[in-house]
Amino acid sequence: MATPVQVEYKDASHTLHIVFDDDTQCALPTVHLRGYCPCARCQGHSAGPPSWIPVTSWRMATVEDVTPVGNYAMCIVWADGHDTGIYTFARLHELARTQDEIPESERVPEGK
Numbered sequence: 566m567a568t569p570v571q572v573e574y575k576d577a578s579h580t581l582h583i584v585f586d587d588d589t590q591c592a593l594p595t596v597h598l599r600g601y602c603p604c605a606r607c608q609g610h611s612a613g614p615p616s617w618i619p620v621t622s623w624r625m626a627t628v629e630d631v632t633p634v635g636n637y638a639m640c641i642v643w644a645d646g647h648d649t650g651i652y653t654f655a656r657l658h659e660l661a662r663t664q665d666e667i668p669e670s671e672r673v674p675e676g677k
């Protein structure tokens with residue numbers, strides 16, 4: 566599994582740019598990341614694929630900080646104070662693969 570060597574949040578485009586140590590990189594929309602927040606508070610304890618949590622304001626999708634968790638994951642701190650989402654590198658790869666088709670329901674309402 567490739568490990569991120571550089572993580573940079575781009576405020577203007579609301580994307581998280583990640584460069585992996587195998588020279589691959591991705592630009593993940595933060596709405597997509599937040600909407601699939603993996604924490605128990607967002608996802609409950611049900612098994613199965615993660616469900617979509619509506620992102621209702623840009624504060625929810627603005628990255629305040631990114632901190633490493635061991636050598637397998639990172640924790641994203643969001644501007645609304647939500648900081649319990651631990652994103653494993655495997656999960657980030659998965660999200661990068663599925664970001665191309667972002668449905669209408671994942672868009673943040675205008676002006677929020």
Ligand SMILES: [Zn+2]
Pocket residue numbers: 602603604605606607608647649650
């Ligand atoms: Zn969460």
